[in-house]
Amino acid sequence: MVNDNVINDLLNAWEETYKKGQLTFWIFLALKESNKCVEDIKEFVEKMSEGTMSCEEQSLYRTLRKFQNLEIVEYECIRVSKGPDRKYYHLTETGNELFRRFAERNILLFTKETIINLLTK
Amino acid sequence: MKALTLRLGQFTLGALCLTVVFRYALNLCIGMNSVIGSLLCSVVYFGLMFLTGWYFGSKDVAENEIHDVGFRYHFVTYILCIGLGYVTHYIGWHCESLKSVTITAISWGIGLFIHFIFFLFEQKKTIKGYARDEIFQ
Numbered sequence: 001m002v003n004d005n006v007i008n009d010l011l012n013a014w015e016e017t018y019k020k021g022q023l024t025f026w027i028f029l030a031l032k033e034s035n036k037c038v039e040d041i042k043e044f045v046e047k048m049s050e051g052t053m054s055c056e057e058q059s060l061y062r063t064l065r066k067f068q069n070l071e072i073v074e075y076e077c078i079r080v081s082k083g084p085d086r087k088y089y090h091l092t093e094t095g096n097e098l099f100r101r102f103a104e105r106n107i108l109l110f111t112k113e114t115i116i117n118l119l120t121k
Numbered sequence: 122m123k124a125l126t127l128r129l130g131q132f133t134l135g136a137l138c139l140t141v142v143f144r145y146a147l148n149l150c151i152g153m154n155s156v157i158g159s160l161l162c163s164v165v166y167f168g169l170m171f172l173t174g175w176y177f178g179s180k181d182v183a184e185n186e187i188h189d190v191g192f193r194y195h196f197v198t199y200i201l202c203i204g205l206g207y208v209t210h211y212i213g214w215h216c217e218s219l220k221s222v223t224i225t226a227i228s229w230g231i232g233l234f235i236h237f238i239f240f241l242f243e244q245k246k247t248i249k250g251y252a253r254d255e256i257f258q
Contacts, residue, residue: 024257066186066256069123070249 019053025107026053027063028091028099031073035090038064064089072098123250124193128181133197135173139166140205148214174198188252192240199233 023045030036030044038060045053067073072095077085091099109115143166150158174194181187206222217225246253 021257062184062186065184066251069185070251070256 015052022053023055023059023063025102026055027060027067028095028102031089031091031095032099035076035088037078037086037088041089067095071095123185123187124189126181126185126187128177128184129193129197132173132177132181132194133201135177136170136198136201137205139169139173140201144205144209144214144216147216148209151215170198186252186255187250188243188247188255189250190236190240190243192236195233195236199229203229 026045026049027041029048030041033044036044038057041060042055042057045055064073064075068075071092073089074092075087075089078088080086110119143162146162147159150162178191178194187193203222203226206217206225207219209216210219210222244250248256
């Protein structure tokens, strides 16, 4: 008999481990779609991951600053009618190539028919 | 690696002020032949420098995640202390003899060099100053 509580505990433990490092993937995906400010990235991540991923704006700022120093992302300041200028981030050439290779090696294999069949079996 | 950060700049300014005040206070104490005053100045200076480095260094690590094993802060402290040691000697403050400053510069310089070797060794584990296993966390 399936013990639902045990499965939930195991699922939470697995997800905690699985989600480590996933924020990077979602940030890249958000910026692949279009240039975005931190608020837009946060909204994209939460919406597209159907609420399975959440992130604090502070954490996003810290990550984006690091990526900027690593020349993975760049930003341009856009003037807005209210408040200070907003930073709109985009992937650099390095960032785009990095994401392309990462997706090719780690994500696209999940689109193979044999794997999809196993996932939906 | 982004070596020059805002926090390092703030530390440099703070350390510069502390070192100038310390050297001046030491100059006065030595002028008055006050051993206790000189010792007190040194202890307070050491404590404040340690706290300043700790405060700005911790913030620097939290904000910029630069993995430099504290070398940048050590280097700035060395330049300030030794540099001001020579400057105060040449402007006539009674802090340290030229020989004393030079001996400190050489012995501390050896320590700094060893720290630099560690820094280079640690840099091999990083990409542009960021620890490899922390970049995509």
